[in-house]
Amino acid sequence: MCDLALPVDAIYGVTRQIRRMFDLDADPHAVADHLSADPAFAPLVRRYPGQRVPGAFSGFEVAVRAIVGQQISVVGATTVTARLVAGQGRAVGGVDGLDRAFPEPARLAEVAVGKLPMPRRREETIRALARGVASGDLDLGADAAPARLRADLLATPGIGPWTAEYIAMRVLNDPDAFLASDLVVRKAARRVLNVDGDKALVQRMESARPWRAYANMLLWRSEAEYAWE
Numbered sequence: 001m002c003d004l005a006l007p008v009d010a011i012y013g014v015t016r017q018i019r020r021m022f023d024l025d026a027d028p029h030a031v032a033d034h035l036s037a038d039p040a041f042a043p044l045v046r047r048y049p050g051q052r053v054p055g056a057f058s059g060f061e062v063a064v065r066a067i068v069g070q071q072i073s074v075v076g077a078t079t080v081t082a083r084l085v086a087g088q089g090r091a092v093g094g095v096d097g098l099d100r101a102f103p104e105p106a107r108l109a110e111v112a113v114g115k116l117p118m119p120r121r122r123e124e125t126i127r128a129l130a131r132g133v134a135s136g137d138l139d140l141g142a143d144a145a146p147a148r149l150r151a152d153l154l155a156t157p158g159i160g161p162w163t164a165e166y167i168a169m170r171v172l173n174d175p176d177a178f179l180a181s182d183l184v185v186r187k188a189a190r191r192v193l194n195v196d197g198d199k200a201l202v203q204r205m206e207s208a209r210p211w212r213a214y215a216n217m218l219l220w221r222s223e224a225e226y227a228w229e
Contacts, residue, residue: 111127162181177213
């Protein structure tokens, strides 16, 4: 018999977060049944069975990553984030390359102008986000109210609908979050749904409620596979 490194309540909390990360509390059968009623989505449901929406362990980290990734490639965003952690993250024990924690909100809220490896306006957005989280004015907890979080995010300079929806999807596990302005979603919508334009796409996706986040994932996967064919 060995001693637990964490109290039982802490272990429960970590387990709950892990379940959110992998969307383990979703009912894939209910999602599949609903989306399959749409002839355009039925083939995607069959092609990608058991679709889930990945969540996040740290809401703040996901929000920062979403801001960093605005209008740059995934590879570029990964590089910038690594530099951000190397420069502002707290040193922790670990193996080579995994020896720093992601910067805490209070740290990024106070970082000097020009010290983050990104354009000035994006840096200002991250500091504004960090100040809101550090002060408690912005709740990025997994149990935050979706409507309130969206409103608070959109009120933050530099955060638009794409970022707000992405955070709602990944942080809150909002099953109805949908990124209508996402470039890949737009491409997939033209091919799969025969729809062009954000307004038309939003109207077309009404039938997918309340599971638009899962439809979003199916469109992403479909377009990724189509691009490699």
